[in-house]
Amino acid sequence: MKIVVIGGGIAGMSIAILLHHQGMHVVVCERDEEIPARGNAFLMHAEGLSVLEILRKGNKLTALPGRLIDTFHLKRPDDTEVKYLKLEPWQCIKRSDIIAFLYCLFPKENIRKGYLFSHFRYDNNRAVAAVFANGEEEFGDIFIGADGAYSAVRQHLFGKTNFTPVVVKEIVGVLKHPALVQSLGSTFNKYLSKDKGLSFGFIPTSSEELVWFVQFDVNLLPMTCTSEDMMRAFCLELLKDFPEIVHEIVRYNDFTTSYIWNATDFDLLPSFHKENIVLIGDAAHLAVPFTSAGTTNALIDAKVLATWLSHTDDYQTAFTAYYQERAFLVEEHTKLGREIKENFLHPTTEVDDDIKVPLIVNPTTKKTITPKQKCxxxxxxxxxxxxxxxxxxxxxxxxxxxxxxxxxxxxxxxxxxxxxxxxxxxxxxxxxxxxxxxxxxxxxxxxxxxxxxxxxxxxxxxxxxxxxxxxxxxxxxxxxxxxxxxxxxxxxxxxxxxxxxxxxxxxxxxxxxxxxxxxxxxxxxxxxxxxxxxxxxxxxxxxxxxxxxxxxxxxxxxxxxxxxxxxxxxxxxxxxIPDAEKKLSNGNIIDLFTKYPTLTTKEVSFLGNLDMQQTDENLHNLFAEGLLVKHAINKGDVIWRLNAASYSS
Structure with a gap:
């Protein structure tokens, strides 16, 4: 079976690599003549990072790109603190870095460049070839549309897309500034206006660079940016009431590499496929930038679709299962993005405590408590x-x-x-x-x-x-x-x-x-x-x-x-409760740390029903293996915790 992927961006390359791992014949058709790297940088959730690890498939020579982000700090332009909290692990990654990472993991001979999609050739209502503007055709059994937010494949399948009106725009840039980046640590910093739809954020992407963005209500200021200097002047005027660090980033930025994005989306499609053509990533669903969900969702799409295709010979069954598994969450992300956008446009109606962190979170499942419990x-x-x-x-x-x-x-x-x-x-x-x-x-x-x-x-x-x-x-x-x-x-x-x-x-x-x-x-x-x-x-x-x-x-x-x-x-x-069943410890020290973040040596011994001397020896062995870290002061007393770096997955 031959699979043709239309679009060589993150979604397209990810599904291509996964299917290639499964031994399938995959060809990627990319519209650009060079490796596509349009865009600046983005945040990726731990779920997305886990897919990147799968894509790498033991290839330790190709390091995961980006920088760990574990803190969110939200302030007002006058430096009043609104939120300061620890995040689940996120990674801030330059788009060019992740594209280069993905292209290293797929056979170059299977990539067609300069292939701008035009239409499909059909036989008995089933696509048999993708036809491109350069006159080339690529025959296949399954076609995957991964050609982005303004997908021509999506329009071919479902007609014109009804995008939501663009009421918010975003200007994004990447700045090389080692001294400033050093001071940021692993923090996503954001300034949010209290009385109008305006915000500025900046996040380290490496030890030397940061990505920054300004989101603004399109009604705030007429936008006539036809040159680098005009875009800089526009940003400085828009952000004139923001702190000096914001002005410094804007002044030093190279606007020739900056982009203007429209914050828009569209309602959930009734399906992600028709016959043997299926959509993934932004082609299937588009998230506004307030949730940082887009890239993570593209990777999860790729993983889910590849899994279903490997589990059944009937692609229609695989496509339907893929939609059923993904539709609810992507619709929830769309709703969250729209909610945050509305609050962004009308900030005076929202109190500080109710401001949502502009990031998706893992879905949580409530524990069922049986009548016997909590007596x-x-x-x-x-x-x-x-x-x-x-x-x-x-x-x-x-x-x-x-x-x-x-x-x-x-x-x-x-x-x-x-x-x-x-x-x-x-x-x-x-x-x-x-x-x-x-x-x-x-x-x-x-x-x-x-x-x-x-x-x-x-x-x-x-x-x-x-x-x-x-x-x-x-x-x-x-x-x-x-x-x-x-x-x-x-x-x-x-x-x-x-x-x-x-x-x-x-x-x-x-x-x-x-x-x-x-x-x-x-x-x-x-x-x-x-x-x-x-x-x-x-x-x-x-x-x-x-x-x-x-x-x-x-x-x-x-x-x-x-x-x-x-x-x-x-x-x-x-x-x-005379018949209460005692849940005995299995003696596994690591299991204890999954229940309690920090433990003293005495606690580990007591909770695990272990000898004190043996406990101390076991803890130091785990420390030597890099699984635990310790905080010790005088008299040799220690408080232990898991080494997060060893359990980042």
Missing amino acids: VHLLYFTDPVCSTCWIIQPQLRKLKIEYGAYLEIEYCMGGLLPSWDNYNRGGISKPSDAANYWQKASEKYEMPIYPDIWVDNPLTSSYPPSIAFKAAQMQDTDKAIIFLRRINEMLFFENQNIVEKKLLRQAAYEAGLDAARLLRDIEGKAQLLFEADLELVKELEIKVLPTFIFTDKYNHSKVLKGFQAYEQFEEVLLAF
């Missing part, structure tokens, strides 16, 4: 500066591993330290008392605690980090627990004063929260939520931290106060 509610009263709450982490984490299917855990802040004014609790009345208490607790329970903070830079109150936890809960309850753990580590392990907002901001970022929103919420609703926690503490007369209140569906309760052996937790739970 017990655990109300956990804790505090970010409570040393016993830190020491009891191994027990609580083990409870979640072994009986998490039966437990719904609710975190409530206990308000341990309002201030040092007239404070006297548990024999502690001043910072030096807290230092002594922490020292003894660490020695007794073998969890790393360093009390020097109470001598060097004592916390004035536990209220600020408690309010920050409530702010984290407003965004995501699971990430809020990661955030609490992180500020615990900062305090007990790293000797840092977690009252400071810069540390709370950093912890929020590391936990995957929007750190800019967290700082806003600390000053707003989070304070009310914290006050509600304090009212509950008062109502239930909570005097000891931690306190655990277990309640079953019949409203029977059991209270545990202070430090507890793990067997006490287990005993209470089994009293409520």
Whole structure:
């Protein structure tokens, strides 16, 4: 079977390479005389990167192009921070680099250049050859239209495309500026106007270059750019209220290589094929640039279509299955892009917290909870500066591993330290008392605690980090627990004063929260939520931290106060649910890190039911293999986490 791919861009070359890997005879017909590299750069999602790895198929000599991007930073033109958060792995890639990468992976003799599609030759309603403007014909059994947004193949199949009106345009450029790029790290920076449809973004593509873009409402300023200088002047006028870094990028940019794009799309097609002709990439569906979905979707199209073609001899079945698998997601991306575009055009109607990150995300599947599950509610009263709450982490984490299917855990802040004014609790009345208490607790329970903070830079109150936890809960309850753990580590392990907002901001970022929103919420609703926690503490007369209140569906309760052996937790739970099935650890250390981002040596030993000495040896072996990284301070205590570089896939 011979397959003819019309279009030698990213979508066309990707499907050609995949089908070539399967032993099929594939020919690519590209309209340009040279390798097509029109365009500047784009962001690619991890799903797209995984397809590139498949395309490379073990060819380690051909490195994946681009630069890792793991942070999104959104500001207003006056430098007011709107969003600051960690991203799933993305890669910023120059179009010329990925095209060169793809062309290295496909036989050159199977590429036809200068082949501009004209029409198909048919026999009994089935295409038998693609005819090109140069008079050449390419015969085949299957024809794949990958000729881009303004696809002639699509028009041939479905008639004229009804594009949405162009109300937003985008100017894109690539700038070589090593000093500036060095300062950007791995961050996607964007400035967004608060009162009009105007934004400017810039993203590193390598150690020396960055891609930049300006998106604008076409009604803002008449556009008459007939030369490089006129386009530069147009951008500078449009962006006159933006920061100096924006002006610097525009001034230094070579506009002879910049492009103007129309932000348009079209409704989902009723099908991606007719007979033996099928569409992929922008030819099949077009996303506006607000989602960065286009290139990733093209690669996923190629993977899905190639998979179905390899699984069946009936191409009609393969084409139908390909459409069914892809249609819903690409339509969702179209809807998301249109929603972001409308909000972009009418920014005054959208509050900062509701602004969407202009990137697609992986679809999530909600977990189904059977009636047997979540039978017990655990109300956990804790505090970010409570040393016993830190020491009891191994027990609580083990409870979640072994009986998490039966437990719904609710975190409530206990308000341990309002201030040092007239404070006297548990024999502690001043910072030096807290230092002594922490020292003894660490020695007794073998969890790393360093009390020097109470001598060097004592916390004035536990209220600020408690309010920050409530702010984290407003965004995501699971990430809020990661955030609490992180500020615990900062305090007990790293000797840092977690009252400071810069540390709370950093912890929020590391936990995957929007750190800019967290700082806003600390000053707003989070304070009310914290006050509600304090009212509950008062109502239930909570005097000891931690306190655990277990309640079953019949409203029977059991209270545990202070430090507890793990067997006490287990005993209470089994009293409520005698037939509860314990989920035992398999002893695999890496599995533990997929449940908890960071672990102490004591926790790994305790959670995995492993000998302490053997645990330490195993952890250091994994560290030597590059699978773990460690954060160590004095006394040899270590907090471990997975090496993200080893698990990027």
